[in-house]
Amino acid sequence: MKCPACGFPKDKVIDSRLSKDGQAIRRRRECLQCRRRYTTYEYIESSLMIVKKDGRREPFDRQKIMSGLRKACEKRPIGIDLLERLVDNIENEIQAQGHSEVQAPLIGEMVMNALQKLDGVAYVRFASVYRSFREAADFAEAAKSFAQKNEPKK
Numbered sequence: 001m002k003c004p005a006c007g008f009p010k011d012k013v014i015d016s017r018l019s020k021d022g023q024a025i026r027r028r029r030e031c032l033q034c035r036r037r038y039t040t041y042e043y044i045e046s047s048l049m050i051v052k053k054d055g056r057r058e059p060f061d062r063q064k065i066m067s068g069l070r071k072a073c074e075k076r077p078i079g080i081d082l083l084e085r086l087v088d089n090i091e092n093e094i095q096a097q098g099h100s101e102v103q104a105p106l107i108g109e110m111v112m113n114a115l116q117k118l119d120g121v122a123y124v125r126f127a128s129v130y131r132s133f134r135e136a137a138d139f140a141e142a143a144k145s146f147a148q149k150n151e152p153k154k
């Protein structure tokens with residue numbers, strides 16, 4: 001980032017935090033030449049909107065999906081890179097269909113479909129994490145009986 005005062009192209013980030021509305025990362029930077037401090041904002045690039053059950057819309061939040069996936073894939077042989085790609089694919093797929101918004105449960109369904117091919121255990125775990133998705137209701141039941149059946153013997 002070019003310093004607004006002297007134009008020097010190098011800075012260091014002193015502080016990084018989420019903006020109040022959670023839609024941007026606010027970074028406090030300091031010019032390495034003149035020490036002037038300035039602020040930059042980093043926004044989510046995705047223009048994809050999620051339509052929630054109550055009709056409200058919110059931007060497609062890959063971090064939210066990633067945290068659910070990471071939880072589901074705990075101690076499973078699945079790398080973060082693979083999960084990042086899974087989310088990329090879903091976002092691309094929706095946008096390739098020409099949609100700028102998508103129903104929240106559909107996202108859950110797409111994630112579960114992708115996960116099912118990847119890892120059965122992670123799939124069932126994810127379904128239980130995403131109980132709030134309408135379509136996940138039945139999967140949550142499946143997850144419960146699965147967990148009981150597969151409880152590791154101590």
Ligand SMILES: [Zn+2]
Binds near residue numbers: 003007008032035
């Ligand atoms: Zn400067």
